[in-house]
Amino acid sequence: MKHVVGRGPVRSLVLVTVLSLGGTALATSAASALGRDVPDPSEPAVEATSTTSPTPSPGPTVSPTPSASPSPSPSPTASPTPTASPTPKPTATPKPTPKPQPTPKLITRSAVLGTTVQGRTIMGYYRGWSHTTQRRTLVVLGQMHGDEKAGLQTADWVRRNVKPTKGSEIWVIPTMNPDGNARGTRTNARGVDLNRNWGTSGYRSSGKGSRTWGGPRAASERETKAVAAFLRRKRPDYIASVHQPFGVVVRTGKDRGWERRLADALGLPIREVGVGTPSGLTSPTLTGWYNRYYGRHGTATTLEYRASVTSAYAGRRAGLAITGAARVRARLG
Numbered sequence: 001m002k003h004v005v006g007r008g009p010v011r012s013l014v015l016v017t018v019l020s021l022g023g024t025a026l027a028t029s030a031a032s033a034l035g036r037d038v039p040d041p042s043e044p045a046v047e048a049t050s051t052t053s054p055t056p057s058p059g060p061t062v063s064p065t066p067s068a069s070p071s072p073s074p075s076p077t078a079s080p081t082p083t084a085s086p087t088p089k090p091t092a093t094p095k096p097t098p099k100p101q102p103t104p105k106l107i108t109r110s111a112v113l114g115t116t117v118q119g120r121t122i123m124g125y126y127r128g129w130s131h132t133t134q135r136r137t138l139v140v141l142g143q144m145h146g147d148e149k150a151g152l153q154t155a156d157w158v159r160r161n162v163k164p165t166k167g168s169e170i171w172v173i174p175t176m177n178p179d180g181n182a183r184g185t186r187t188n189a190r191g192v193d194l195n196r197n198w199g200t201s202g203y204r205s206s207g208k209g210s211r212t213w214g215g216p217r218a219a220s221e222r223e224t225k226a227v228a229a230f231l232r233r234k235r236p237d238y239i240a241s242v243h244q245p246f247g248v249v250v251r252t253g254k255d256r257g258w259e260r261r262l263a264d265a266l267g268l269p270i271r272e273v274g275v276g277t278p279s280g281l282t283s284p285t286l287t288g289w290y291n292r293y294y295g296r297h298g299t300a301t302t303l304e305y306r307a308s309v310t311s312a313y314a315g316r317r318a319g320l321a322i323t324g325a326a327r328v329r330a331r332l333g
């Protein structure tokens with residue numbers, strides 16, 4: 001994000017009560033168009049539970065009942081058949097079967113969230129647990145602007161090294177702008193700044209040709225649609241969207257504990273950052289959009305690393321910082 005940092009009373013994330021119908025409609029259509037692409041991690045858990053139920057089936061033992069029916073033979077004395085009396089016993093057994101709780105398993109998978117105009121895929125990498133209620137979801141978005149590369153290392157490190165706590169899940173999206181990444185440009189291949197393209201009240205289509213062009217329409221870009229659909233489905237508790245080069249944790253004020261933990265672990269100050277959106281309108285950024293429309297589900301926070309960071313910082317340190325601040329990290333491995 002190229003924007004003014006901490007200068008003056010910039011209020012970019014002021015809540016407005018007017019709902020942007022255009023943005024909502026676009027987000028909805030994006031979700032329906034792309035919703036199928038993302039496998040729901042809770043599905044395997046449901047399947048597995050249903051398959052375990054048929055296991056306790058002592059059913060065949062109930063069959064001795066027919067042997068009791070031949071007993072009404074002419075001679076009542078010939079009643080050795082009462083041996084069939086234990087029949088009621090097996091009938092009782094199937095009832096109190098306490099289902100063995102399936103052991104939670106770590107699930108690792110990837111999903112294609114969307115494709116770009118140049119045919120590149122936007123990938124999501126998942127880690128979570130089966131047979132567990134996922135209580136906390138973290139999304140790490142490594143890159144939105146193709147010329148800001150450090151977050152790619154964060155994404156890669158988290159994906160390879162972090163095991164979530166039971167009840168937590170982590171989605172890593174290394175880049176939502178693979179075309180820009182390949183070209184080394186801030187914008188996508190169509191020249192759109194993906195962090196000005198979100199369907200909010202502050203969206204503007206002006207500025208074509210500039211580094212911060214919002215695109216022809218709100219949420220016009222495939223990349224924006226794909227990630228918007230994904231976030232609407234997942235409703236993450238925490239979203240860390242990595243940028244450069246200002247060296248700040250951008251304040252939203254929604255979850256000050258999370259912001260403080262991030263800032264401490266990253267060694268960065270917390271600052272308000274505006275993107276030029278007039279006061280009273282919602283910034284057409286990912287974080288502006290999520291916090292405005294899905295904010296009751298969680299917090300989206302922009303992390304601005306400094307312009308030049310080491311691999312150790314962008315990788316391990318930032319990976320530990322983000323997953324620690326979200327409290328989703330069980331242990332390394």
Ligand SMILES: [Zn+2]
Nearest residue numbers: 001145243244
């Ligand atoms: Zn950026």
